[in-house]
Amino acid sequence: MSGYFDHIAPIRYEGPDSNNPLAFKFYDPKKMVMGKTIEEHLRVAVCYWHNFCWDGADVFGGGTFGRPWLSGANNHQAAEAKLDAAFDFFDRLGQPFFCFHDTDVMAEAQTPKEHVENFAEIVDKTEAKMANSKTKLLWGTANMFSHPRYMAGASTNPNPDVVEFCALQVKHCLEATHRLDGSGYVLWGGREGYDTILNTDVRHEMDQLGRFVSMVVEHKHKIGFKGDIWIEPKPHEPTKHQYDRDVATVYGFLKTYGLEKEVGVNIEPNHATLAGHNFEHEVEMANAFGIFGSIDFNRGDPQNGWDTDQFPNDLRENTMALYYILKGGGFKNGGANFDAKVRRQSCDAEDLFHAHIGGMDLLARAFINAAELIKTEKLSSFVDNRYAGWTSGMGAKMMAGEASLDDMAEAAFNKDVSPAPLSGRQEYLENIVTQYTK
Ligand code: XUL
Ligand code: CO
DSSP states (O other), X not given: OOSTTTTSOOXXXXXXXXXXXXXXXXXXXXXXXXXXXXXXXXXXXXXXIIIIIOOSOBTTXXXXXXXXXXXXXXXXXXXXXXXXXXXXXXXXXXXXXXEEEHHHHSOOOSSHHHHHHHHHHHHHHHHHHHHTSSOEEEEEEOOOSSSGGGTTOSTTOSOHHHHHHXXXXXXXXHHHHHHTTOSEEEEEOTTOEESOGGGOOHHHXXXXXXXXXXXXXXXXXXXXXXXXXXXXXXXXXXXSEETTOSHHHHHHHHHHTTOTTTEEEEEOHHHHHHTTOOHHHHHHHHHHHTOEEEEEEOBOOTTOOSOOOBOOOOHHHHHHHHHHHHHTTOOSSOOEXXXXXXXXXXXXXXXXXXXXXXXXXXXXXXXXXXXXXXXXOHHHHHHHHHTGGGGSHHHHHHHTTOOOHHHHHHHHHHSSSOOOOOOOOHHHHHHHHHHHOO
């Protein structure tokens, strides 16, 4: 074991009256809600990258955390020390899942051959660790944005040699995810976009991306991976324009390349807000198109226009999001991954625990609120009534394709009055959400 977390006892549920900052107050993993435990509903995951690969550096200064496993070269020993620390943390926090990028876990590689070997070596060790831990893999992903070879994009790079390297990374990472029994595989198009139109053939790049994602899907079936593939939308950062801008854009992309039945989305609230949407909008758009997959829970900063990846703490926002997630049927292969990092001044081991305990407590509360909102049907019955006109008459005919524009115009003409305005009752509905946000 790493020793780094030795002073932290395993985290337990102590209930809402506990004053212990290292205990759950709301996240009671075995509590039954709507036929399943909170743990089974939320499927919480800890991410490898923000917690174990980042030492607190920002663009103005170096690391502040002093994690011992990050202090030297990223070689095999360091990768193994990181793995030890990660599983030590998972075992103490007790969440059911984790997520990783290939480059998060492996020793740094200089050549394609070394990439394959180094990754294989740590996947073996990860498998051995998982055999003695209750923490399973939620999803894996290949990091195709950090290395300089990807500065002009990954599968949308103008140079096909770079796209070959992407294929190498994704093939091995997808196969490792399958072997480690992951539930999903994520494609975040970090640099799948462009900085200036002046050097970019947009249609060619989109066609490359379409073909690349199709190859990933073909490979998934070839190896018999039963998990899901999810694209993670983000509008910009690192590139100025990203092809996976938001859920609706991803759906348009999937439709264009015939992938809408094969690929879903991994939604991140901080990406939603950067795209000018709120969290629940993205969830409900994914439900509407049948592509909802998983969530990278975090929050942005309303005053900062970038991806601050903070731990979620807004009960109302997450009650709303979980309401729409539950309305869509809840998580299946997906789950609640915290794609969130502690602030740079939160430099102690316990800060990592405070962050995750707070996030899990918040999600448990929000989930219980959301379940109550589903149960009351106050919101859903209002919406059902609002659209009731479409079940009969000209509304039903129009939706069945049995009425033309002429038919609809004639029906309107034959009524002697124009339709009366009907209240949308926004404040009444918002008050219901306030009432259930506890
Ligand atoms: C970046 C981001 C990534 C993906 C995985 O904004 O969210 O960490 O979740 O590559
Ligand atoms: Co993310």
